[in-house]
Amino acid sequence: MSEEMMSRRNFLGGVGAVLGLAAVPLLASAAAPATAAAVTTAPVALPWPYTHLDAETIGRRAYELYYLQGGCAEATWYPIIEALSADNPTTWGTLPKKMFGFGGGGVNAWGTLCGTCNGSAAIIKMVIQTAAGGTLIDNDFQFYSETPLPTNGIDKAVRAGWTPAAGVPAPIPNVPTSTAHSPLCHVSLTQWMATTGATDGSAQQRDRCAKACYDMAKHTVELLNDYFATPSVTDSAALDATYVGCVTSGCHSKAGMAEHGKMACDSCHDEPVDHATH
Ligand code: HEC
Structure with missing residues:
Protein backbone atom coordinates (compact mmCIF):
# COMPACT_ATOMS: atom_id res chain seq x y z
CA MET A 1 0.00 0.00 0.00
CA SER A 2 1.40 3.41 -0.92
CA GLU A 3 2.69 5.78 1.77
CA GLU A 4 1.03 8.90 0.37
CA MET A 5 -2.31 7.16 0.07
CA MET A 6 -2.47 5.89 3.60
CA SER A 7 -0.03 7.96 5.66
CA ARG A 8 -2.80 8.63 8.15
CA ARG A 9 -2.34 5.01 9.20
CA ASN A 10 0.91 5.99 10.86
CA PHE A 11 -0.95 8.31 13.19
CA LEU A 12 -3.69 5.84 13.95
CA GLY A 13 -1.38 2.86 14.31
CA GLY A 14 1.12 4.72 16.47
CA VAL A 15 -1.15 5.33 19.39
CA GLY A 16 -1.28 1.68 20.33
CA ALA A 17 -3.72 -1.20 20.34
CA VAL A 18 -7.08 0.17 21.27
CA LEU A 19 -10.13 -1.93 21.51
CA GLY A 20 -12.32 -0.83 24.37
CA LEU A 21 -13.24 -4.35 25.35
CA ALA A 22 -12.30 -4.15 29.00
CA ALA A 23 -15.88 -4.01 30.21
CA VAL A 24 -17.05 -7.36 28.91
CA PRO A 25 -15.85 -9.99 31.39
CA LEU A 26 -19.45 -11.03 31.95
CA LEU A 27 -19.40 -12.74 28.57
CA ALA A 28 -17.02 -15.36 29.85
CA SER A 29 -19.45 -16.64 32.46
CA ALA A 30 -22.32 -17.53 30.12
CA ALA A 31 -24.36 -20.48 31.35
CA ALA A 32 -24.57 -23.72 29.40
CA PRO A 33 -27.17 -23.57 26.61
CA ALA A 34 -30.67 -24.63 27.60
CA THR A 35 -32.21 -27.67 25.96
CA ALA A 36 -34.09 -26.55 22.85
CA ALA A 37 -37.84 -26.39 23.40
CA ALA A 38 -40.13 -27.85 20.77
CA VAL A 39 -40.93 -25.19 18.15
CA THR A 40 -44.68 -24.68 18.07
CA THR A 41 -44.98 -21.47 16.04
CA ALA A 42 -43.27 -20.15 12.93
CA PRO A 43 -41.00 -17.11 13.41
CA VAL A 44 -42.82 -13.80 12.92
CA ALA A 45 -41.67 -12.04 9.76
CA LEU A 46 -40.09 -8.57 9.97
CA PRO A 47 -40.80 -5.72 10.40
CA TRP A 48 -41.70 -6.12 14.07
CA PRO A 49 -43.95 -3.62 15.87
CA TYR A 50 -42.50 -0.40 17.23
CA THR A 51 -44.25 1.89 19.69
CA HIS A 52 -43.05 5.28 20.94
CA LEU A 53 -40.35 4.91 23.61
CA ASP A 54 -38.86 7.44 26.01
CA ALA A 55 -35.44 8.17 24.54
CA GLU A 56 -33.91 9.42 27.77
CA THR A 57 -34.97 6.28 29.69
CA ILE A 58 -33.56 4.01 26.98
CA GLY A 59 -30.31 5.97 26.94
CA ARG A 60 -29.85 5.68 30.71
CA ARG A 61 -30.52 1.93 30.55
CA ALA A 62 -27.92 1.60 27.76
CA TYR A 63 -25.35 3.32 30.00
CA GLU A 64 -26.11 0.79 32.76
CA LEU A 65 -26.11 -2.28 30.52
CA TYR A 66 -22.67 -1.47 29.16
CA TYR A 67 -21.37 -2.38 32.61
CA LEU A 68 -23.97 -4.99 33.56
CA GLN A 69 -24.58 -7.00 30.41
CA GLY A 70 -21.53 -7.14 28.19
CA GLY A 71 -20.24 -4.22 26.16
CA CYS A 72 -21.39 -1.56 23.75
CA ALA A 73 -23.35 -3.38 21.04
CA GLU A 74 -25.43 -5.35 23.55
CA ALA A 75 -25.96 -2.22 25.67
CA THR A 76 -27.28 -0.25 22.71
CA TRP A 77 -29.46 -3.07 21.35
CA TYR A 78 -30.97 -4.67 24.43
CA PRO A 79 -32.72 -1.72 26.16
CA ILE A 80 -35.02 -1.39 23.15
CA ILE A 81 -35.73 -5.15 23.09
CA GLU A 82 -36.43 -5.02 26.82
CA ALA A 83 -38.78 -2.06 26.49
CA LEU A 84 -40.79 -3.58 23.62
CA SER A 85 -40.94 -7.14 25.02
CA ALA A 86 -43.77 -6.72 27.53
CA ASP A 87 -46.32 -5.75 24.89
CA ASN A 88 -44.91 -8.04 22.19
CA PRO A 89 -44.17 -11.47 23.69
CA THR A 90 -44.23 -13.36 20.37
CA THR A 91 -41.70 -11.05 18.69
CA TRP A 92 -39.42 -8.93 20.88
CA GLY A 93 -40.11 -11.19 23.85
CA THR A 94 -38.51 -14.15 22.07
CA LEU A 95 -35.04 -12.60 21.87
CA PRO A 96 -32.42 -13.62 24.43
CA LYS A 97 -30.06 -11.34 26.30
CA LYS A 98 -26.45 -11.19 25.07
CA MET A 99 -27.26 -11.81 21.41
CA PHE A 100 -25.18 -8.75 20.57
CA GLY A 101 -22.29 -9.54 22.87
CA PHE A 102 -20.30 -10.36 19.73
CA GLY A 103 -20.25 -6.67 18.76
CA GLY A 104 -18.08 -5.38 21.64
CA GLY A 105 -14.76 -3.73 20.72
CA GLY A 106 -15.82 -3.35 17.08
CA VAL A 107 -16.86 -7.05 16.78
CA ASN A 108 -14.91 -9.40 19.01
CA ALA A 109 -12.16 -6.82 19.54
CA TRP A 110 -11.46 -6.34 15.81
CA GLY A 111 -11.87 -2.58 16.11
CA THR A 112 -14.22 -2.44 13.11
CA LEU A 113 -17.77 -1.08 13.35
CA CYS A 114 -18.44 0.55 16.74
CA GLY A 115 -20.87 -1.66 18.66
CA THR A 116 -23.19 1.26 19.31
CA CYS A 117 -23.65 1.62 15.53
CA ASN A 118 -24.00 -2.15 15.10
CA GLY A 119 -26.70 -2.52 17.76
CA SER A 120 -28.60 0.53 16.54
CA ALA A 121 -28.58 -0.54 12.90
CA ALA A 122 -29.98 -3.97 13.81
CA ILE A 123 -32.94 -2.42 15.62
CA ILE A 124 -33.67 0.03 12.81
CA LYS A 125 -33.81 -2.68 10.14
CA MET A 126 -35.96 -4.91 12.34
CA VAL A 127 -38.67 -2.25 12.51
CA ILE A 128 -38.32 -0.62 9.06
CA GLN A 129 -37.76 -2.96 6.12
CA THR A 130 -38.13 -0.29 3.42
CA ALA A 131 -35.40 1.98 2.07
CA ALA A 132 -36.28 4.42 4.87
CA GLY A 133 -34.57 2.01 7.28
CA GLY A 134 -31.33 2.44 5.36
CA THR A 135 -31.71 6.21 5.48
CA LEU A 136 -32.17 6.11 9.24
CA ILE A 137 -29.02 3.99 9.58
CA ASP A 138 -27.12 6.52 7.45
CA ASN A 139 -28.37 9.30 9.73
CA ASP A 140 -27.38 7.36 12.82
CA PHE A 141 -23.86 6.58 11.56
CA GLN A 142 -23.34 10.20 10.49
CA PHE A 143 -24.42 11.31 13.96
CA TYR A 144 -21.87 8.95 15.53
CA SER A 145 -19.12 10.03 13.14
CA GLU A 146 -19.59 13.79 13.30
CA THR A 147 -20.79 14.48 16.86
CA PRO A 148 -18.24 15.29 19.58
CA LEU A 149 -18.62 12.18 21.78
CA PRO A 150 -19.44 11.42 24.44
CA THR A 151 -21.95 14.28 24.50
CA ASN A 152 -21.96 14.37 28.32
CA GLY A 153 -25.75 14.53 27.97
CA ILE A 154 -25.98 12.01 30.78
CA ASP A 155 -24.62 14.68 33.15
CA LYS A 156 -28.04 16.34 32.90
CA ALA A 157 -29.67 13.13 34.14
CA VAL A 158 -27.34 13.09 37.14
CA ARG A 159 -28.09 16.75 37.90
CA ALA A 160 -31.81 15.86 37.73
CA GLY A 161 -31.29 13.29 40.50
CA TRP A 162 -30.81 10.06 38.50
CA THR A 163 -28.43 7.50 39.94
CA PRO A 164 -27.37 4.38 38.02
CA ALA A 165 -28.34 0.86 39.13
CA ALA A 166 -26.33 -1.00 41.77
CA GLY A 167 -22.93 -2.07 40.51
CA VAL A 168 -22.74 0.64 37.83
CA PRO A 169 -20.18 3.46 38.29
CA ALA A 170 -21.52 7.01 38.35
CA PRO A 171 -20.73 8.95 35.17
CA ILE A 172 -17.53 11.04 35.36
CA PRO A 173 -18.76 14.63 34.89
CA ASN A 174 -17.97 16.71 31.81
CA VAL A 175 -15.28 14.56 30.20
CA PRO A 176 -13.34 15.70 27.09
CA THR A 177 -14.93 14.84 23.75
CA SER A 178 -13.63 13.98 20.28
CA THR A 179 -15.17 13.78 16.82
CA ALA A 180 -14.25 10.50 15.13
CA HIS A 181 -15.17 11.37 11.53
CA SER A 182 -15.62 7.58 11.26
CA PRO A 183 -17.93 4.83 12.59
CA LEU A 184 -14.97 2.54 13.29
CA CYS A 185 -14.22 1.54 16.90
CA HIS A 186 -10.46 1.73 16.46
CA VAL A 187 -10.49 5.17 14.82
CA SER A 188 -13.04 6.62 17.22
CA LEU A 189 -11.57 5.33 20.44
CA THR A 190 -7.97 6.00 19.43
CA GLN A 191 -8.78 9.64 18.72
CA TRP A 192 -10.56 10.00 22.04
CA MET A 193 -7.62 8.45 23.87
CA ALA A 194 -5.18 10.71 22.00
CA THR A 195 -7.34 13.68 23.08
CA THR A 196 -7.63 12.67 26.71
CA GLY A 197 -4.51 10.65 27.44
CA ALA A 198 -6.71 7.93 28.95
CA THR A 199 -5.62 4.33 28.41
CA ASP A 200 -7.64 1.40 27.08
CA GLY A 201 -9.25 -0.56 29.88
CA SER A 202 -9.17 2.41 32.27
CA ALA A 203 -12.20 3.66 34.17
CA GLN A 204 -12.12 6.73 31.90
CA GLN A 205 -12.31 4.62 28.73
CA ARG A 206 -15.17 2.53 30.06
CA ASP A 207 -16.98 5.71 31.12
CA ARG A 208 -16.55 7.13 27.61
CA CYS A 209 -17.88 3.99 25.92
CA ALA A 210 -20.81 3.63 28.36
CA LYS A 211 -21.74 7.24 27.55
CA ALA A 212 -21.49 6.52 23.83
CA CYS A 213 -24.09 3.79 24.46
CA TYR A 214 -26.32 6.38 26.14
CA ASP A 215 -25.84 8.77 23.23
CA MET A 216 -26.49 6.26 20.45
CA ALA A 217 -29.40 4.40 22.08
CA LYS A 218 -31.09 7.74 22.83
CA HIS A 219 -30.45 9.07 19.33
CA THR A 220 -31.73 5.87 17.70
CA VAL A 221 -34.97 6.03 19.67
CA GLU A 222 -35.38 9.70 18.72
CA LEU A 223 -34.95 8.80 15.04
CA LEU A 224 -37.47 5.95 15.33
CA ASN A 225 -39.99 8.05 17.29
CA ASP A 226 -39.83 10.76 14.62
CA TYR A 227 -40.10 8.26 11.78
CA PHE A 228 -43.14 6.47 13.21
CA ALA A 229 -44.84 9.78 14.06
CA THR A 230 -44.61 10.85 10.38
CA PRO A 231 -43.25 8.04 8.17
CA SER A 232 -43.77 10.13 5.06
CA VAL A 233 -41.13 12.61 6.22
CA THR A 234 -37.84 10.73 6.23
CA ASP A 235 -34.98 13.19 6.30
CA SER A 236 -32.43 12.19 3.74
CA ALA A 237 -29.10 11.50 5.41
CA ALA A 238 -26.49 14.22 4.99
C1 HEC B 1 -11.34 2.80 6.45
C2 HEC B 1 -10.34 3.37 5.57
C3 HEC B 1 -10.79 3.83 4.19
C4 HEC B 1 -11.83 4.67 3.86
C5 HEC B 1 -12.81 5.33 4.80
C6 HEC B 1 -11.79 4.83 2.42
N1 HEC B 1 -10.76 4.11 1.90
FE1 HEC B 1 -10.24 4.01 -0.08
N2 HEC B 1 -8.82 2.67 0.38
C7 HEC B 1 -8.47 2.25 1.64
C8 HEC B 1 -7.37 1.29 1.54
C9 HEC B 1 -6.71 0.58 2.72
C10 HEC B 1 -7.07 1.18 0.18
C11 HEC B 1 -5.97 0.37 -0.45
C12 HEC B 1 -4.80 1.34 -0.50
C13 HEC B 1 -3.52 0.76 -1.02
O1 HEC B 1 -3.42 -0.44 -1.19
O2 HEC B 1 -2.62 1.59 -1.25
C14 HEC B 1 -7.99 2.08 -0.54
C15 HEC B 1 -7.99 2.25 -1.90
C16 HEC B 1 -8.74 3.17 -2.58
C17 HEC B 1 -8.65 3.44 -4.00
C18 HEC B 1 -7.73 2.76 -4.98
C19 HEC B 1 -8.36 1.43 -5.37
C20 HEC B 1 -9.58 1.60 -6.27
O3 HEC B 1 -10.68 1.23 -5.85
O4 HEC B 1 -9.41 2.07 -7.39
C21 HEC B 1 -9.56 4.43 -4.28
C22 HEC B 1 -9.83 5.08 -5.61
C23 HEC B 1 -10.22 4.75 -3.03
N3 HEC B 1 -9.70 3.96 -2.02
C24 HEC B 1 -11.22 5.69 -2.90
C25 HEC B 1 -11.92 5.92 -1.74
C26 HEC B 1 -13.06 6.82 -1.67
C27 HEC B 1 -13.64 7.60 -2.83
C28 HEC B 1 -13.47 6.81 -0.37
C29 HEC B 1 -14.63 7.56 0.25
C30 HEC B 1 -15.96 7.28 -0.26
C31 HEC B 1 -12.60 5.88 0.35
N4 HEC B 1 -11.68 5.37 -0.52
C32 HEC B 1 -12.69 5.61 1.72
C33 HEC B 1 -9.04 2.64 2.83
C34 HEC B 1 -10.12 3.47 2.94
Missing part, protein backbone atom coordinates in the same frame (compact mmCIF):
# COMPACT_ATOMS: atom_id res chain seq x y z
CA LEU A 239 -23.53 12.04 4.08
CA ASP A 240 -19.96 13.25 4.41
CA ALA A 241 -18.83 15.98 2.01
CA THR A 242 -15.98 13.79 0.77
CA TYR A 243 -18.38 10.93 -0.02
CA VAL A 244 -20.62 13.35 -1.90
CA GLY A 245 -17.70 15.00 -3.71
CA CYS A 246 -15.78 11.80 -4.48
CA VAL A 247 -18.53 9.25 -5.11
CA THR A 248 -22.08 10.51 -5.64
CA SER A 249 -21.09 13.49 -7.78
CA GLY A 250 -17.43 12.75 -8.40
CA CYS A 251 -15.01 10.41 -10.17
CA HIS A 252 -15.38 7.36 -7.94
CA SER A 253 -18.90 6.39 -8.94
CA LYS A 254 -17.69 4.69 -12.10
CA ALA A 255 -18.89 1.13 -12.71
CA GLY A 256 -16.29 -1.49 -11.91
CA MET A 257 -14.53 0.48 -9.20
CA ALA A 258 -14.11 -1.07 -5.80
CA GLU A 259 -16.81 -0.56 -3.17
CA HIS A 260 -15.90 2.67 -1.38
CA GLY A 261 -18.63 2.65 1.22
CA LYS A 262 -20.12 5.77 2.74
CA MET A 263 -17.39 6.49 5.27
CA ALA A 264 -15.57 9.82 4.99
CA CYS A 265 -12.83 9.21 2.40
CA ASP A 266 -10.43 11.52 4.22
CA SER A 267 -10.68 9.52 7.43
CA CYS A 268 -8.15 7.20 5.72
CA HIS A 269 -6.94 8.95 2.55
CA ASP A 270 -4.97 12.18 2.53
CA GLU A 271 -5.95 13.42 -0.94
CA PRO A 272 -8.21 16.51 -1.03
CA VAL A 273 -11.57 16.10 -2.78
CA ASP A 274 -10.22 17.91 -5.88
CA HIS A 275 -6.99 15.88 -6.12
CA ALA A 276 -7.65 14.82 -9.73
CA THR A 277 -7.23 18.44 -10.91
CA HIS A 278 -3.85 18.98 -9.26
